[in-house]
Amino acid sequence: MKPLVQIAGILVLLVASSACSRRTAEAHVAAPAGQPANVPASPEVAAAEAPLSYELRLGKETFQHYCKICHGETGAGDGFNAFNLDPHPRDLSDPAFQKTKTDGDLKDAIQRGGSGVGLSPLMPPWGKTLSTAQVDEVILYIRTFKKTES
Amino acid sequence: MALRRVFAITSILFLLVLAISPLKNALRPYRRFQGEYAKLGASRAKSMQAAKAYLQKPVAIHQIWLPEFENRVDRCTTCHLGIQDASMAGAQEPFRLHPGSYHTPKDFNRFGCTACHGGQGLATLEKDAHGLVPDAEAPLMPLKYIESGCGRCHDSEGVSGAATLSLGREIMEQKGCYACHTVKGHEQFRSEAPPIETMALKTGGEALRRWLTNPKTVDPNASMPKFQLSEKEIEELSNYIFSLSPSRQMADRIRAASSEPAGDVAKGKALFAVARCISCHTVEGKGNGTAPELSTVASRATPGWLIAFIRDPHAFNPRTRMPQFNFSEADVRNVVAYMESEFKDFEAPKEILDPIRVNQTLAEKGKTLFRQKGCFACHAPGAEVDRLGPVLDGIGDKRPASLEFGKRTDLPHTLPDWLEAKVQKPGSFQDGLRMPTFALSPKETQAVVTALLSLGAKPVPHAYRSVPSTRPSLIPGGTVGALMDKYRCLSCHQIGDRGGDISTAPLTAEGSKVKQDWLVDYLTLSFTIRPILTDRMPVFQITKEQASQIALAFETFYLDPSIPEDPFLGQNPASNDPAEGKRLYDTLGCRACHILGAGGGYYGPPLSEAGSRLKPGWVFKWLKGPQKWRTDVRCPNYGLTDTDALRLTSYIGTLVKSPKTSKTARGGAR
Numbered sequence: 001m002k003p004l005v006q007i008a009g010i011l012v013l014l015v016a017s018s019a020c021s022r023r024t025a026e027a028h029v030a031a032p033a034g035q036p037a038n039v040p041a042s043p044e045v046a047a048a049e050a051p052l053s054y055e056l057r058l059g060k061e062t063f064q065h066y067c068k069i070c071h072g073e074t075g076a077g078d079g080f081n082a083f084n085l086d087p088h089p090r091d092l093s094d095p096a097f098q099k100t101k102t103d104g105d106l107k108d109a110i111q112r113g114g115s116g117v118g119l120s121p122l123m124p125p126w127g128k129t130l131s132t133a134q135v136d137e138v139i140l141y142i143r144t145f146k147k148t149e150s
Numbered sequence: 151m152a153l154r155r156v157f158a159i160t161s162i163l164f165l166l167v168l169a170i171s172p173l174k175n176a177l178r179p180y181r182r183f184q185g186e187y188a189k190l191g192a193s194r195a196k197s198m199q200a201a202k203a204y205l206q207k208p209v210a211i212h213q214i215w216l217p218e219f220e221n222r223v224d225r226c227t228t229c230h231l232g233i234q235d236a237s238m239a240g241a242q243e244p245f246r247l248h249p250g251s252y253h254t255p256k257d258f259n260r261f262g263c264t265a266c267h268g269g270q271g272l273a274t275l276e277k278d279a280h281g282l283v284p285d286a287e288a289p290l291m292p293l294k295y296i297e298s299g300c301g302r303c304h305d306s307e308g309v310s311g312a313a314t315l316s317l318g319r320e321i322m323e324q325k326g327c328y329a330c331h332t333v334k335g336h337e338q339f340r341s342e343a344p345p346i347e348t349m350a351l352k353t354g355g356e357a358l359r360r361w362l363t364n365p366k367t368v369d370p371n372a373s374m375p376k377f378q379l380s381e382k383e384i385e386e387l388s389n390y391i392f393s394l395s396p397s398r399q400m401a402d403r404i405r406a407a408s409s410e411p412a413g414d415v416a417k418g419k420a421l422f423a424v425a426r427c428i429s430c431h432t433v434e435g436k437g438n439g440t441a442p443e444l445s446t447v448a449s450r451a452t453p454g455w456l457i458a459f460i461r462d463p464h465a466f467n468p469r470t471r472m473p474q475f476n477f478s479e480a481d482v483r484n485v486v487a488y489m490e491s492e493f494k495d496f497e498a499p500k501e502i503l504d505p506i507r508v509n510q511t512l513a514e515k516g517k518t519l520f521r522q523k524g525c526f527a528c529h530a531p532g533a534e535v536d537r538l539g540p541v542l543d544g545i546g547d548k549r550p551a552s553l554e555f556g557k558r559t560d561l562p563h564t565l566p567d568w569l570e571a572k573v574q575k576p577g578s579f580q581d582g583l584r585m586p587t588f589a590l591s592p593k594e595t596q597a598v599v600t601a602l603l604s605l606g607a608k609p610v611p612h613a614y615r616s617v618p619s620t621r622p623s624l625i626p627g628g629t630v631g632a633l634m635d636k637y638r639c640l641s642c643h644q645i646g647d648r649g650g651d652i653s654t655a656p657l658t659a660e661g662s663k664v665k666q667d668w669l670v671d672y673l674t675l676s677f678t679i680r681p682i683l684t685d686r687m688p689v690f691q692i693t694k695e696q697a698s699q700i701a702l703a704f705e706t707f708y709l710d711p712s713i714p715e716d717p718f719l720g721q722n723p724a725s726n727d728p729a730e731g732k733r734l735y736d737t738l739g740c741r742a743c744h745i746l747g748a749g750g751g752y753y754g755p756p757l758s759e760a761g762s763r764l765k766p767g768w769v770f771k772w773l774k775g776p777q778k779w780r781t782d783v784r785c786p787n788y789g790l791t792d793t794d795a796l797r798l799t800s801y802i803g804t805l806v807k808s809p810k811t812s813k814t815a816r817g818g819a820r
Binding site for chain 1 (some may be wrong): 604
C-alpha cells in the first residue's frame with residue numbers, strides 16, 4: 001500500500017499548489033488618466049437616463065443655485081430677479097425653444113453669455129465660473145423641462 | 151496490473167486537478183466584463199483606431215496600489231472599467247464614467263476608490279468586494295453617506311463641495327453633541343445653555359415643567375433636546391432649580407426691574423422692528439430662527455427678568471450669542487411692555503409663571519439628578535468638564551459586532567443603520583438611557599450620520615490631510631475687543647475660521663473692502679445694503695465715538711494682503727476711465743442683478759452708492775474673480791482683463807451718494 005500513500009501525497013501537494021496559483025493573472029497598475037473627462041453625453045444617453053440620475057441631480061443643484069433666480073424653478077423665466085428685466089429671460093420650458101436649440105447652442109449661450117451669441121447681455125457668461133462638466137449637467141437638467149411641460 | 155490501473159486513474163485525476171485552476175480563472179466574471187467593455191468601448195469610439203485600442207486591451211486584473219495611503223490596493227477598476235473613460239458617461243454599470251467630479255477622475259491614482267467608497271479593495275468578485283461581508287473592516291459606504299469620505303482628510307475645515315457633511319458638522323456643534331462627547335478638535339466646546347442660578351427669578355413652576363417635558367413644544371427653535379424624564383424626575387429637577395438663588399446683585403437687578411413703571415407698548419413695538427430682533431429670533435416662525443421664538447416669551451419669563459436680561463444679557467449668560475444693545479432705560483421698558491402685551495401664550499393658565507414652593511427633599515434628589523442626567527454638561531460646564539458620553543473619535547470605523555443594539559432587533563447589523571437609529575431615537579435602544587432626543591429631520595439625520603462616519607479610528611497619513619485654507623481669526627484686544635464682544639459680532643459674522651453664518655458678509659477682509667467713513671456711518675445707523683435679505687444687521691445704537699474706534703481697528707486688523715489699496719498704481723493710466731467703465735457696465739449686463747438708478751435685478755446689492763462704500767482695491771479684486779471671496783457667490787466671473795476690471799472699478803468709484811441724501815432719509819427708506 002506504500003505507492004498509494006505516495007500517490008496520495010503527491011495529489012495533496014498538487015491540489016495545494018493549484019490552490020496557491022489561484023491568482024495567476026497579471027496585476028496591472030491602472031494607467032494614469034490621460035483623456036479629458038468632459039465630453040458631452042450624447043442625446044440618446046440622456047434620454048435613457050432615469051429621471052434623477054446623479055448627473056441630473058448635480059445639474060439641478062447647479063441650476064437652482066445659479067440660474068433659478070432669473071429663469072425660475074421650472075425654467076419658465078419667472079425668477080424673482082427677472083421681474084424688472086427687459087428683455088425677460090427665455091422660457092426654457094417652451095417646446096419650440098427646446099426643439100430649435102441643440103445642446104451645442106445651449107452650451108454656447110451658457111458659456112459665452114447673451115452677448116457672446118448675439119442676444120441680450122443680461123444673460124451673463126458662465127464659462128469662467130462653471131466647469132464644462134457643470135454646464136453639461138445643467139443642459140441635461142434643462143432638457144427635462146420639456147417633459148414636465150408636455 | 152492493479153498498480154497500473156491505479157496509475158491510470160490518478161493520471162486522469164491529476165489532469166482534472168490541473169485543469170481546475172485555469173478553468174476557474176477563465177470563468178471569473180471580470181473577464182466577461184472586460185469583454186463587454188471592449189465591445190461597448192469600440193461601439194462608442196469616435197475613430198477606428200480608438201475602437202481597435204479597446205479591442206486590443208489584454209484581459210487582466212487592474213489595480214491601484216497606494217503604498218503611501220495605508221497601503222491600499224484597490225482592484226475595483228478590474229470591473230468598473232469606465233470610471234476614467236469620458237466616452238462612458240451614462241453607460242450602464244459597471245462601465246459608467248465616475249459621475250462625481252471631486253478628485254476624480256484626475257486623482258484616482260492618488261486616492262483610489264475605497265478611501266471614499268469603502269468596500270474590500272482586494273477582492274475581484276462582486277460579493278467579496280461590496281456584498282454584505284460579515285464584520286468587514288470597512289464595508290461599502292451607502293451613497294447617502296458618501297461625503298463622510300471627504301471628512302476623513304478634510305477633518306478640521308468646511309468642505310464647500312460636501313454640503314451634507316458640512317451641515318452635519320454644523321448640527322453637531324449647534325445641538326451641543328460635543329458637550330457630552332469628546333471629539334478631537336472640539337475639546338474647547340462650551341454650550342451656550344444658560345446657567346440655572348437665575349431660573350427661579352426668570353420663570354415659573356408650570357412653565358419650567360412644560361419646558362422640561364419637551365423644550366420643542368414650548369419653543370420650536372429650542373436647542374435643548376428632549377430627555378427621558380418621568381413626572382417625578384421633572385418635579386425633583388424643578389424643585390432643585392427653584393432652590394437655587396442667584397447672586398445678590400443679580401437678584402436685586404431683577405427685583406428692581408420688576409418694580410419699574412410699565413412702558414409704552416406702541417414705542418416698544420416700533421423699537422422691536424427697528425432693532426431687527428428677528429434677524430436672530432423668530433415671531434410666529436418669521437425670522438432667522440437661531441435664537442428663541444418670541445411669540446410666547448412673556449409666558450416663559452417674568453417682565454423683571456426680561457428687562458434686566460435685555461439690558462445686560464452677558465451678566466446672565468456669558469456664553470450667549472445675544473448682543474447688548476445701547477437701549478435707554480425707557481427703551482427696554484417699552485420693548486418689554488410690547489412683549490407683555492402681545493407675546494403671551496393666551497391658552498396657558500394664569501399661574502404659569504408662579505414660583506414653586508421648594509420641598510427640600512425633592513430639591514436634594516433633583517440635585518443628584520442634575521448630575522446623573524448630565525444636565526451640568528451644558529448648563530454648568532466646569533473647568534474639569536467631564537464629558538459623560540462615549541468618545542466619538544473613531545466611531546466611523548466601529549465594527550457592527552461591537553455595537554449594542556439592545557431592544558432594536560429590527561435593525562440590520564450595519565454601522566450606518568445603527569447610527570441613524572441612534573441619533574434619531576436614542577431612547578428606543580434601552581430604557582433610562584441618558585442620551586436625549588434631538589428631533590432631527592431625515593435630512594439632518596443623514597447629515598449627522600455622515601459627519602459621524604467621517605470620524606475615523608486613526609488619522610489619515612500626513613500627506614493626505616488637508617490643511618485649512620481659512621486664516622485663523624484675529625480678534626483685537628482692549629477697548630475694541632470689548633466692544634466686539636459687547637455687540638457679539640461673531641454671532642453673525644465670520645472672521646477667519648470662526649463666527650456665525652447669519653450675515654453674508656465675512657469681516658475677515660472688511661478693512662480692505664469698505665471705506666472707513668462709510669463704516670462709521672453704517673455702524674451708527676445700520677441701513678440696508680441688500681434689500682432682499684431678511685436677516686439684517688441689528689441697530690445697536692452705537693455712538694459715533696465707538697463706531698470710529700471699531701472702524702479704525704477694522705482698517706488696521708482686517709486686511710487682506712492681496713488687495714491693493716490703490717489698484718491703479720503702476721497700471722496703464724488709460725485704465726482709469728470711468729466713461730469706458732460705464733460702457734462696460736452696460737455691455738456686460740451688470741444690471742441683470744444690480745439696481746443702479748431706475749432699473750435692474752434685485753439679486754445683487756444695489757450699486758447706487760457703491761463708490762462711497764467700497765474701496766477700489768476690493769472692487770478690482772472682486773471683479774477679477776468673485777468666487778475667490780465667496781465660493782458660492784452667484785456673481786459670475788467674467789474673465790475680465792486687468793484694464794477692463796480697472797475701468798469698471800473707476801466707474802463704480804464715481805457712484806457716490808449725492809450730498810442731498812441725508813442719513814435720516816436713508817434710514818427712513820429702510
